[in-house]
Amino acid sequence: MGSIETIPAELDASVVKITRSTELRHVPLPGSSEELSHSYCTDHMVTARWTAAGGWETPEVKPFQNLSIPPTASCLHYATECFEGMKVYRGYDGKLRIFRPDLNGERLSNSAIRASLPSFRYQELKALIAKLMQIDGLRWLPKSQPGRFLYLRPTLIGSGTQLGVQAPAEALLFIIAVPWPDPASRLKVVPGEALGLKLLASTPDTIRAWPGGFGYAKLGANYGPSLAAHGKAQAQGFDQVLWLFGEDRQVTEAGASNFFIVWENAETGKRELVTAPLENQLILPGVTRRSVLELARSRLNQTVGDLGAVEVVEKTFTIGDVEAAWKEGRVVEAFVCGTAFFITPVKLIRNGNVDIPLLKPGQTAGYAAQIKSWLEAIMYGKEGAENHEWAYLIENESEK
Amino acid sequence: MGSIETIPAELDASVVKITRSTELRHVPLPGSSEELSHSYCTDHMVTARWTAAGGWETPEVKPFQNLSIPPTASCLHYATECFEGMKVYRGYDGKLRIFRPDLNGERLSNSAIRASLPSFRYQELKALIAKLMQIDGLRWLPKSQPGRFLYLRPTLIGSGTQLGVQAPAEALLFIIAVPWPDPASRLKVVPGEALGLKLLASTPDTIRAWPGGFGYAKLGANYGPSLAAHGKAQAQGFDQVLWLFGEDRQVTEAGASNFFIVWENAETGKRELVTAPLENQLILPGVTRRSVLELARSRLNQTVGDLGAVEVVEKTFTIGDVEAAWKEGRVVEAFVCGTAFFITPVKLIRNGNVDIPLLKPGQTAGYAAQIKSWLEAIMYGKEGAENHEWAYLIENESEK
Numbered sequence: 040m041g042s043i044e045t046i047p048a049e050l051d052a053s054v055v056k057i058t059r060s061t062e063l064r065h066v067p068l069p070g071s072s073e074e075l076s077h078s079y080c081t082d083h084m085v086t087a088r089w090t091a092a093g094g095w096e097t098p099e100v101k102p103f104q105n106l107s108i109p110p111t112a113s114c115l116h117y118a119t120e121c122f123e124g125m126k127v128y129r130g131y132d133g134k135l136r137i138f139r140p141d142l143n144g145e146r147l148s149n150s151a152i153r154a155s156l157p158s159f160r161y162q163e164l165k166a167l168i169a170k171l172m173q174i175d176g177l178r179w180l181p182k183s184q185p186g187r188f189l190y191l192r193p194t195l196i197g198s199g200t201q202l203g204v205q206a207p208a209e210a211l212l213f214i215i216a217v218p219w220p221d222p223a224s225r226l227k228v229v230p231g232e233a234l235g236l237k238l239l240a241s242t243p244d245t246i247r248a249w250p251g252g253f254g255y256a257k258l259g260a261n262y263g264p265s266l267a268a269h270g271k272a273q274a275q276g277f278d279q280v281l282w283l284f285g286e287d288r289q290v291t292e293a294g295a296s297n298f299f300i301v302w303e304n305a306e307t308g309k310r311e312l313v314t315a316p317l318e319n320q321l322i323l324p325g326v327t328r329r330s331v332l333e334l335a336r337s338r339l340n341q342t343v344g345d346l347g348a349v350e351v352v353e354k355t356f357t358i359g360d361v362e363a364a365w366k367e368g369r370v371v372e373a374f375v376c377g378t379a380f381f382i383t384p385v386k387l388i389r390n391g392n393v394d395i396p397l398l399k400p401g402q403t404a405g406y407a408a409q410i411k412s413w414l415e416a417i418m419y420g421k422e423g424a425e426n427h428e429w430a431y432l433i434e435n436e437s438e439k
Numbered sequence: 440m441g442s443i444e445t446i447p448a449e450l451d452a453s454v455v456k457i458t459r460s461t462e463l464r465h466v467p468l469p470g471s472s473e474e475l476s477h478s479y480c481t482d483h484m485v486t487a488r489w490t491a492a493g494g495w496e497t498p499e500v501k502p503f504q505n506l507s508i509p510p511t512a513s514c515l516h517y518a519t520e521c522f523e524g525m526k527v528y529r530g531y532d533g534k535l536r537i538f539r540p541d542l543n544g545e546r547l548s549n550s551a552i553r554a555s556l557p558s559f560r561y562q563e564l565k566a567l568i569a570k571l572m573q574i575d576g577l578r579w580l581p582k583s584q585p586g587r588f589l590y591l592r593p594t595l596i597g598s599g600t601q602l603g604v605q606a607p608a609e610a611l612l613f614i615i616a617v618p619w620p621d622p623a624s625r626l627k628v629v630p631g632e633a634l635g636l637k638l639l640a641s642t643p644d645t646i647r648a649w650p651g652g653f654g655y656a657k658l659g660a661n662y663g664p665s666l667a668a669h670g671k672a673q674a675q676g677f678d679q680v681l682w683l684f685g686e687d688r689q690v691t692e693a694g695a696s697n698f699f700i701v702w703e704n705a706e707t708g709k710r711e712l713v714t715a716p717l718e719n720q721l722i723l724p725g726v727t728r729r730s731v732l733e734l735a736r737s738r739l740n741q742t743v744g745d746l747g748a749v750e751v752v753e754k755t756f757t758i759g760d761v762e763a764a765w766k767e768g769r770v771v772e773a774f775v776c777g778t779a780f781f782i783t784p785v786k787l788i789r790n791g792n793v794d795i796p797l798l799k800p801g802q803t804a805g806y807a808a809q810i811k812s813w814l815e816a817i818m819y820g821k822e823g824a825e826n827h828e829w830a831y832l833i834e835n836e837s838e839k
Binding site for chain 2: 076077078080084103105106107108109110111113114115116117118119120122152153154155190192194196197200201202203204205206213215217243244245246249250251252253258259260261262263264266267269270294295379
């Protein structure tokens with residue numbers, strides 16, 4: 040009498056099942072072809088299966104391996120997939136840290152909802168990463184090598200046999216860890232040029248995101264379709280596309296990073312650190328973006344060394360505004376930020392047939408360097424920042 | 440002395456390698472749970488691997504099986520994936536046909552380019568499908584059951600180990616065949632209501648595609664992000680979303696189908712068959728859409744039975760135009776078309792708090808029925824249409 044009601048299970052890292060690899064992989068050297076492949080993973084991975092009927096199954100840490108995916112799986116046809124980019128850092132105090140992981144957990148859960156995939160308690164993401172790094176951390180980020188990091192890629196895909204166009208009834212969360220080259224080392228050194236990125240402004244025939252779309256969520260669907268424009272920009276000698284939007288050509292993102300500019304306001308003359316706003320849902324709410332804004336608001340509201348105080352502004356601005364500021368000598372510097380590129384200065388923007396140089400040969404981007412240094416101190420537990428609230432410590436690393 | 444230049448190999452169906460399954464699968468009955476799963480495949484599948492260095496490798500027909508995909512594969516992270524929807528029909532003359540397959544081949548190759556995946560000679564697609572159906576055709580579409588069909592899903596994914604955000608260096612084309620319920624049987628029978636789809640007009644907070652985007656290509660990225668709106672519409676008792684675009688709320692597509700309306704022009708009084716245009720690249724250039732337009736232009740330019748002649752118009756029109764035409768009694772009928780839904784009448788559109796009924800109880804959509812009947816004659820080789828140029832015959836079906 041009466042139906043049996045089952046409540047779908049929550050994702051629960053505390054019950055993780057661990058299966059250790061019996062064949063450990065070679066740990067690649069910095070600068071090796073394995074590292075430069077961006078795809079050579081550590082010994083283990085996390086997986087957690089979800090079904091619409093039962094909810095989340097017991098998560099596992101198990102040997103890194105290929106996934107067995109039905110050809111009818113939703114993720115292969117309908118891009119039911121979202122991911123996060125994170126890093127795990129070996130600190131100068133020997134400890135292992137991840138940076139503001141709950142922000143990534145929350146964003147992944149929000150992206151999942153946008154892609155009709157299952158959400159989860161966001162705190163579980165950092166707990167699962169900790170389980171993985173307790174096993175792989177010591178071998179892949181030795182305590183003797185402080186200052187190194189691994190890239191982490193939590194990914195959620197629609198995995199069941201389901202060719203009908205509908206929300207996936209089965210999903211798989213997996214987390215892999217990858218040795219990754221230092222983004223600073225990826226900058227091309229060109230004699231007579233400053234060190235920084237060259238951005239090519241997008242044209243109206245290629246638009247990354249649109250109001251009512253999904254530019255604010257970290258869905259696979261934002262990336263694949265942008266590769267063509269990225270490839271064209273690279274073929275012309277640029278590093279990234281500067282994505283513009285709308286008839287007024289608003290500056291939104293640069294490549295897969297957020298974009299910042301420091302300039303003197305034309306009307307007030309005040310120095311501003313400006314980036315695109317989140318309200319219209321065109322851009323990704325980057326964790327590094329948010330951290331840059333918070334650090335600048337709390338520490339750059341006054342002079343720091345040679346750097347004058349800045350007002351921090353999230354507002355819509357156009358490539359025309361950038362060009363005008365440059366012509367009038369009001370631009371101080373520009374940089375992009377994100378997990379993959381961290382904080383990287385921009386040396387040039389090309390918009391149509393106008394080149395906007397932003398860094399002279401020998402010049403460095405002072406604000407970018409200062410913010411980067413503050414963030415690195417937190418990530419790597421440098422002196423005075425060992426216990427910063429933005430760093431999540433991974434303890435109990437396993438010796439064998 | 441001089442570098443060795445290799446020309447990447449072309450996709451070539453003529454050299455296909457065939458491995459037959461030793462364990463044949465149960466063929467499901469019409470209406471069975473296997474068929475309703477939309478995911479139960481035939482005994483074999485086609486695969487063809489591509490690498491940036493070598494081009495297309497020898498395609499294979501082999502036993503249906505899961506794919507072994509690296510967790511770092513581009514398709515799982517960046518939605519580097521595109522597909523086609525096609526059908527293979529068992530004719531009333533016992534022959535097997537596919538419908539205008541070169542249009543699908545060309546579109547898949549174009550979608551591939553938009554997703555930074557490898558293109559191919561479009562003619563090879565139909566040749567590969569023929570290889571698959573020569574083996575699976577007789578068992579899965581017996582000659583004793585004319586009028587039945589299988590759904591075909593050619594899919595191309597970025598498959599290599601590649602976490603960097605860049606064009607895939609490795610890809611996999613696969614083709615699977617799936618027993619599929621008759622779309623007409625999927626319509627809910629509601630006493631006192633006509634048989635047709637109920638569409639819910641989208642709101643500005645969810646748009647399917649935008650200018651400069653990829654709505655015109657059959658990328659996975661167009662589908663996953665639309666599932667949320669689709670799910671909400673279904674929860675409210677609707678079958679599909681009617682996708683509107685822009686401040687003027689242009690009618691673009693319905694669900695994953697193209698949308699047509701027959702109305703009397705307000706100014707000229709002439710009867711028109713209207714659908715959204717392809718120029719702004721917002722909608723998918725459907726093969727069924729094109730066929731409807733061509734048939735209507737050549738056969739409905741004069742009275743056919745009870746159906747008055749229509750002028751065929753591809754133009755931008757808004758939901759406001761539809762509402763005005765309905766209020767003024769000028770709407771004759773509306774229908775959607777595509778491979779999955781074929782030609783299906785629309786009985787109601789809800790736009791905000793306005794209901795636009797399009798079919799009265801007991802009424803049928805005459806133009807939709809006539810065009811469907813013409814297309815079925817071609818697909819199933821009915822009398823007088825056995826040799827239509829739109830049908831591609833699959834010959835030499837294998838007896839064992």
